[in-house]
Amino acid sequence: MLTAAQQEVLQTIADRQIRFITLWFADVSGVLKGVSIAPGELEDAFKEGIGFDGSSIEGLTRIYESDMLLKPDAATFQELPWHQEERVARMFCDVLGPDGQPAFSDPRGVLERQIEKLAELGFHCQVHPEVEFYLLADVPKPNEEPVPLDRAGYFDHVSGGRSHDFRRKVVSVLEEMGISVEFSHHEGGPGQSEIDLRAVDALQAADNIITLKAVVEELAEREGIIATFMPKPFANAPGSGMHVHLSLFEGEENAFYSPSGQYQMSQTAQRFMAGILHHARGISAITNQHVNSYKRLWGGGEAPSYVCWGHNNRSALVRVPLYKPGKSSSARIEFRGMDSGANPYLALAVILAAGLSGITEKMVLPPETEDDVWGLTETERSALGIAALPTSLSSAVKLMSRSDLVAQTLGEEVFSYFERNKRAEWQEYRAQITPYELNRFLSPCPLNSRPRN
Structure with a gap:
């Protein structure tokens, strides 16, 4: 028996003469996956799911447990506006095992389970993400720094600038898909943009982030430019963060x-x-999942490097905005640690789990940090009890491996795969010989052997 929402989707497909439906889901690393089906297959997909080989998807299942199902979520149905020749729509899916039960390896399912825990305590969460990314003129050549699309800076308006036109096109497509955008602007780095999505429930926010990334990359390809959500593509420019504003509601009350x-x-x-x-x-390996992430965290540009909170202090990991004093619905906190390379399902799940543990265990908030944390000495930070975030993926994974909260939130399958995958990424990275090393040690007069004055 189909639900009212599923029946409405089938009717919409017939009315709009949609030719293909793409079923979207993400792997454990947050990479978007999809399979297209004809409209005639959708009713069965709603009832029974669409079978696929889960062992071919990163982290979903082992080779001898390969049969899995995709179950479309009718609430996520949207037409993809950039397809002109034939009309195409998409839906996000939940991943199920062959018995029809939710697969514990599904990242979307990880977040859904955490949302259920919030609901058990009477809460639902609203999330407002700020997504940063860079636009490049072309694919960089080996050992050469990327070339940004422009040389503008924070909030700059460049007449005739391609970045401005590009953001406008992205916002238009997102709005056509029913994703509300609060605002967009040029960020601090050359060729860097930010698009802020309006607050929605946590699962929809994660779906919207995945959709935004897909739209940005699709339109960039059509414009002949490169879009990257790499956390730190330039050594001397700010990294791309993904700050998230969070509020918990009890019914209609914030x-x-x-x-x-x-x-x-x-x-x-x-x-x-x-x-x-x-x-x-402990959650840093999830919110900052790549080796490059730690070059953003420790590379300046207002990236948070230390565990503290503040109000107007943008060096803090958690900030309390106060844009509209007295308006209860706008009360929220801002977590500034996550970057644009994170899997939003897993990252939001562990952030919510961490916050929820503070509520259930009645944790006491430490004093506010009013100082610029970067400007303090190590001794001063130690005296204030301000700990540093991990400085590398390796140290972040070690901390994660000891975190019961992360293990319980992700579940055994996702936790084990994620840990193995990140240790492998670190080993592969550590084996590389970088241009810095070649320039330093293969020069005619290596830096460490030059005469000192």
């Missing part, structure tokens, strides 16, 4: 708001922040 609290934060909000700070180092 559980983070209290008119009498510090910065109008409720006790629930303070405990949620305390949980995030407590687990920040």
Whole structure:
């Protein structure tokens, strides 16, 4: 028996004469996957799912357990506006085992399970993501730095600039797909853009992030330029973060708001922040999953490197914005640690789990950090109890491997695969000989042997 939402999708497909339906899902690394089916197959897909070889997808299952199913989520149905010749729509899917039960290796399912835990305590979460990325003029040649599409900076308006036109096209496509955009602008780096999506529930926010990335990359290809969500493509320019603003609601009431609290934060909000700070180092491998991520975290450009919170302090890992004082619905916190290379399903799941642990365990929020944390000495930071985030993927994975919270949130299958995958990434990276090393040690007069004055 089809649900009303599924029946509505089938009717919409017939009315619009849609030719193909693409079923989307993500692997454990957050890479978008998809398979196209004809409209006539969709009713069976709603009822029974579409079979596929899960062992061919990173982290989904082992080779001897390969049979899996994709079950389309009718609530995510949208037409893809960039297809002109034949009309194409997409839906996100949940991944199921052959018995029809949710697969514990499905990243979307990881977030869904965490949302259910929030609901058990009477909460639902609203997430507002800020997604940064770079636009490049062309694919960089080996051992050469990429060439940005422009040389503009933060909030710059460049008349006739391609970055501005590109963002406008992306926003138009997202709006056509029912994804509301709050604003877009040029970011601080050359060729760097930011698109901020309006707050929606956590699962929809993760779906929207995946969709935004797909739209950006698709339109960039059509424009003959390169879009990258690499956390740190330039050594001397800011990295691409993905700050997320979060609020918990109890029904229609914002559980983070209290008119009498510090910065109008409720006790629930303070405990949620305390949980995030407590687990920040352990979840870093999820929110910053690549070797390049740690060059963003420790490369300046307002990236947070230390575990602390503040109000107007943009060096803090967690910030309390106060854009609209007295408006309860706008009360929220901003987690600034995640980068644009993260898998949004897994990253949001561990952030929510960390915050929820702060609520259930009644954690106490440490004092606010008002100083510029980067400007403090190690001694001063130590005296204030400010710990550093991991400095490499290797150290982040070691911390993650000891985190019961991450293991419980991801589940055994995802946790084990993610840990193996990231250790392999670190080993592969460590084996590389970089241009820096060649320039330093193969020059006619190596730097370490030059005479000192």
